């Protein structure tokens with residue numbers, strides 16, 4: 001094998017795992033693609049020794065936010081350069097950030113703007129989801145169908161957040177377009193009116209520390225919206241992803257829908273396995289570091305999220321990386337000069353820690369096997385969002401998007417290992433076993449032994465099939 005000219009690169013001696021199989025073999029790469037799996041592959045321009053290492057499909061994180069406007073006086077901590085860099089350090093080879101339409105803005109114009117922000121500034125490959133915040137007749141009738149044809153085949157709708165929340169009627173209109181065009185709808189499921197009611201009441205009582213962020217959006221707020229989102233999707237028969245699920249009741253809503261045969265996918269995130277609302281309780285504003293929505297819950301909810309991952313209710317494990325700096329006038333500490341949890345920007349960083357956390361807490365601690373790890377962190381993302389089989393597996397003909405892991409390496413997570421634009425990690429001091437040592441995108445090494453070796457012009461934009 002290898003032909004006259006051999007391979008550009010061979011990864012030798014590693015243990016390869018996909019979503020279905022684990023096997024010892026070498027990987028031959030030519031022109032950015034995997035062209036051979038076997039032994040004694042022959043001549044190669046470069047050989048990477050993977051003895052004692054795992055050779056995995058690169059992580060695909062299908063839920064990240066980069067360079068997203070977040071309201072006056074607040075700035076997201078990562079742009080495309082720092083966000084994709086941090087992703088590469090965390091063993092990822094593709095990310096799917098959001099392209100946010102603002103009220104009054106054309107969706108086309110929003111897409112153009114995000115491409116301009118990303119152009120030449122990505123270390124790894126990128127595909128965009130669209131956030132539909134203003135479903136005008138023009139957007140529903142022309143822009144959305146045209147964009148889906150152009151490869152933007154998934155979009156997110158919000159049931160909460162000022163300026164983003166859609167009415168049930170609007171959600172149905174968006175879902176109907178997805179149904180017509182073969183797209184998939186991601187739903188942020190929290191009840192907007194209930195959150196506003198509870199938040200106003202807490203403020204009247206002077207209960208405004210970050211801790212009360214969780215009190216303002218308790219489990220019924222999420223469960224009700226999850227049920228409603230699923231019901232709306234059932235009405236128009238469209239596939240949906242319920243994103244960032246935090247607790248058992250919402251998980252059980254998804255399980256019930258799946259048992260009925262509805263096309264409902266579930267996603268959870270590291271924060272719902274590792275954090276609880278007690279983390280919001282830090283001294284002063286420290287708790288703001290953990291403010292995200294839905295909020296982290298309690299140990300029983302963490303256990304429910306593990307069960308969702310183990311039993312397949314959740315097919316997607318994403319970071320929901322949505323980074324803001326902490327000690328920064330444009331960050332979480334003194335949002336707009338105020339201190340109520342109401343003004344703390346929602347979201348936490350996590351694109352670099354997603355994979356080590358699930359590997360260590362899941363695979364090493366025997367909660368999930370290695371193949372489920374690959375499915376949850378790579379393969380299922382590619383399948384759900386129209387990138388498979390080009391992305392998400394190790395097979396002949398696929399892009400050579402690979403992460404090489406040392407499964408035994410013990411690392412204490414510190415912010416300086418993550419190379420993002422934030423000034424903290426919610427997981428500072430967490431000890432993990434297993435760490436990505438090398439990340440390769442289409443055959444080119446981007447990160448090796450904790451050093452960035454790629455360039456920000458390598459990442460390419462991926463159009464996706466519906």
Ligand code: URP
Nearest residue numbers: 188292293320322346347
């Ligand atoms: O708090 C969160 N999750 N912020 C990110 C935006 C979103 O809703 O996914």
Ligand code: ZN
Nearest residue numbers: 188243244293
């Ligand atoms: Zn959301």
Ligand code: ZN
Nearest residue numbers: 063065320322
């Ligand atoms: Zn998000």
